[in-house]
Amino acid sequence: MNEWMLSRRRLFVGAAAGAAALALAAWYEDRPDPKNPSKTRYAFLRAEDHAIVAAVAPVLTGRASALAVVPARLDAAIAGLPPATQAQLRQLFDLLGSPWGRVFVAGVPQRWSEANAASVAAFLQAWRTSPFERLRAGYDALHQLVLAAYYSDPLTWSQIGYAGPPRIS
Amino acid sequence: MKTIRADVAIVGTGAGGGTAAEILAQHGLRVVLVEEGPLRTAADFDMRESTAYPQLYQESAARKTLDKAITILQGRAVGGSTTVNWTSSFRTPPETLAYWSERLGVKACSAAEMAPWFELMERRLHIAPWNVPPNENNAVLAAGARQLGIETGVVPRNVNGCRNLGYCGMGCPVNAKQSMLVTTIPAAIKHGAILLHSTHAERFDHDGSSVTALVCRDASDAQITVKARHYILAAGAIGSPAVLLRSGVRDRGGHTGARTFLHPVVLSAAIMPQPVEGFAGAPQSVYSDHFLHLDRIDGPIGFKLEVPPIHPVLAASTLTGFGEQSASLMSQLPNVQVLIALLRDGFHDGSPGGTVRLQDDGTPVLDYPLTPYIWEGARRALMAMANIQFAAGASSVLPLHEDAQPYGSLAQAFSAIRGLRMEPLRTRIVSAHVMGGCAMSEDPSQSVVDSFGSHHELRNLSVFDGSIFPTSLGANPQLSIYGFTARNATRLARTLTGK
Numbered sequence: 001m002n003e004w005m006l007s008r009r010r011l012f013v014g015a016a017a018g019a020a021a022l023a024l025a026a027w028y029e030d031r032p033d034p035k036n037p038s039k040t041r042y043a044f045l046r047a048e049d050h051a052i053v054a055a056v057a058p059v060l061t062g063r064a065s066a067l068a069v070v071p072a073r074l075d076a077a078i079a080g081l082p083p084a085t086q087a088q089l090r091q092l093f094d095l096l097g098s099p100w101g102r103v104f105v106a107g108v109p110q111r112w113s114e115a116n117a118a119s120v121a122a123f124l125q126a127w128r129t130s131p132f133e134r135l136r137a138g139y140d141a142l143h144q145l146v147l148a149a150y151y152s153d154p155l156t157w158s159q160i161g162y163a164g165p166p167r168i169s
Numbered sequence: 170m171k172t173i174r175a176d177v178a179i180v181g182t183g184a185g186g187g188t189a190a191e192i193l194a195q196h197g198l199r200v201v202l203v204e205e206g207p208l209r210t211a212a213d214f215d216m217r218e219s220t221a222y223p224q225l226y227q228e229s230a231a232r233k234t235l236d237k238a239i240t241i242l243q244g245r246a247v248g249g250s251t252t253v254n255w256t257s258s259f260r261t262p263p264e265t266l267a268y269w270s271e272r273l274g275v276k277a278c279s280a281a282e283m284a285p286w287f288e289l290m291e292r293r294l295h296i297a298p299w300n301v302p303p304n305e306n307n308a309v310l311a312a313g314a315r316q317l318g319i320e321t322g323v324v325p326r327n328v329n330g331c332r333n334l335g336y337c338g339m340g341c342p343v344n345a346k347q348s349m350l351v352t353t354i355p356a357a358i359k360h361g362a363i364l365l366h367s368t369h370a371e372r373f374d375h376d377g378s379s380v381t382a383l384v385c386r387d388a389s390d391a392q393i394t395v396k397a398r399h400y401i402l403a404a405g406a407i408g409s410p411a412v413l414l415r416s417g418v419r420d421r422g423g424h425t426g427a428r429t430f431l432h433p434v435v436l437s438a439a440i441m442p443q444p445v446e447g448f449a450g451a452p453q454s455v456y457s458d459h460f461l462h463l464d465r466i467d468g469p470i471g472f473k474l475e476v477p478p479i480h481p482v483l484a485a486s487t488l489t490g491f492g493e494q495s496a497s498l499m500s501q502l503p504n505v506q507v508l509i510a511l512l513r514d515g516f517h518d519g520s521p522g523g524t525v526r527l528q529d530d531g532t533p534v535l536d537y538p539l540t541p542y543i544w545e546g547a548r549r550a551l552m553a554m555a556n557i558q559f560a561a562g563a564s565s566v567l568p569l570h571e572d573a574q575p576y577g578s579l580a581q582a583f584s585a586i587r588g589l590r591m592e593p594l595r596t597r598i599v600s601a602h603v604m605g606g607c608a609m610s611e612d613p614s615q616s617v618v619d620s621f622g623s624h625h626e627l628r629n630l631s632v633f634d635g636s637i638f639p640t641s642l643g644a645n646p647q648l649s650i651y652g653f654t655a656r657n658a659t660r661l662a663r664t665l666t667g668k
């Protein structure tokens with residue numbers, strides 16, 4: 001079930017640098033949670049997850065307004081997914097939210113709440129084109145969740161020439 | 170714990186379960202239908218993706234294969250995928266039937282033998298070629314193909330009084346789509362059938378030769394046991410093998426859940442100079458089988474060309490790229506045209522399909538490795554689609570691949586597509602057709618059920634859904650499921666009633 005962590009065997013097969021970073025991330029992952037960050041009003045997202053979503057949403061969509069639109073809708077979407085999928089997304093967010101994961105796997109030096117758009121874009125582009133299938137899957141999950149969340153909001157439709165569903169007489 | 174007794178218990182209310190329920194109930198048999206999804210009707214269908222996907226689709230329309238490389242659209246509501254499909258209704262292609270008969274030991278499945286059953290269901294569900302001009306999204310396929318001398322056809326649809334809205338995928342708000350939700354299931358209920366929706370079929374209890382009970386959980390997690398003379402599995406090609414695997418039902422060759430096919434779909438997006446508005450109008454009305462017929466069925470993989478509806482959420486999450494590329498494409502949404510190529514998998518050694526497995530929590534996941542044979546066809550399909558889109562006057566074409574960009578000319582597009590790394594999670598692959606996993610054949614060492622859907626090992630169990638197909642179809646599956654189920658359920662009804 002450790003979807004976002006490479007198995008030990010695969011780690012050794014992988015390229016050294018990437019594998020080492022993932023190993024560190026996996027090690028961090030396995031440590032007991034020091035203190036559960038206080039629950040926000042979200043069903044799934046924790047405070048640190050929210051910072052990640054807030055950092056990636058405007059960069060993925062290319063729209064500044066994503067900051068306001070995406071987190072709540074993304075949270076609701078994840079809450080509706082099966083438990084097994086939610087567990088995998090939890091691992092993804094925990095990996096990105098850990099300092100090790102952020103710096104060595106995502107390559108983002110600043111904390112998510114302070115990360116600039118350029119380093120977030122570099123992270124997304126690196127994962128999107130990564131030789132590691134798991135990282136491409138991680139990018140794809142963020143892409144799908146964020147883009148779907150953004151364009152599910154009727155307030156965004158005026159940006160894309162979509163008038164919404166027709167009225168039925 | 171509640172126990173319900175019936176003549177026939179049916180798991181699933183999609184194309185297979187719905188069709189079987191009506192036929193069996195009309196024969197005077199007491200039918201119980203078990204559906205894991207909710208009961209939603211036209212009043213609930215508000216044509217919003219944010220409503221429809223979480224309520225009506227498996228895993229909120231984000232179901233993935235094990236490696237996450239393929240997104241699978243499958244219904245999860247009363248009516249199954251028929252409640253949310255795009256209404257395309259093709260008979261099983263004759264060459265597919267011939268392959269099953271000649272190569273895979275399926276009997277009584279010639280085009281001539283099946284024709285009466287397809288006719289029956291075409292009448293029942295009002296299936297006819299769409300006689301309204303196609304929307305521009307479909308018209309581009311027709312126009313580009315015509316320029317290139319590629320033959321196209323008009324899609325037969327199961328609609329009655331269709332308003333040409335274009336929201337079939339979110340549930341028909343005017344009950345025009347002749348899904349199971351508005352046809353066979355109400356008819357079965359009128360004949361005494363009981364519908365248990367929001368009820369999950371956990372497993373069969375069995376003694377090795379027959380099923381003794383169907384164990385379910387309702388929405389409050391209370392157990393419901395259904396005891397019946399006969400049991401029908403119609404939970405779709407991922408759900409049906411999953412029930413068998415959870416039940417510990419074995420087949421001789423170990424084929425339960427194996428050879429699962431998807432018609433893996435690759436996509437090509439074009440920006441057209443004219444408005445396309447792919448969010449409005451019948452989603453699928455033009456198709457081309459040209460690329461299915463270029464070679465032998467067991468040669469290089471063939472593909473069927475169609476178009477998808479283009480709504481904001483599905484478009485934004487499927488189009489590749491992020492940031493400026495995404496925002497720019499989405500800003501031009503009314504001019505975006507998309508072609509899809511459905512690859513006909515399962516007819517070649519290089520295309521053994523996938524395997525349904527159970528996760529730790531008992532839910533199924535499909536492991537579908539993408540093979541070089543598939544990738545070769547995917548590349549060819551991306552080129553064929555770009556060719557058609559430019560022939561129809563596209564300003565630019567974006568093959569949906571993470572390394573691709575919008576290209577302004579066919580030469581640029583071809584050159585780029587030739588160089589694309591065809592790999593999981595680089596090439597966008599989706600699927601809306603899951604088939605196989607409980608393959609039919611007369612050879613019990615090579616299959617799970619016989620040619621009429623009867624399980625080889627458990628005498629009172631049948632499988633009536635897309636999981637019995639021993640390969641993919643090369644066409645959208647609903648009418649194939651209707652036809653085979655109509656025949657098999659009629660045969661079963663006669664056996665059970667002795668008439």
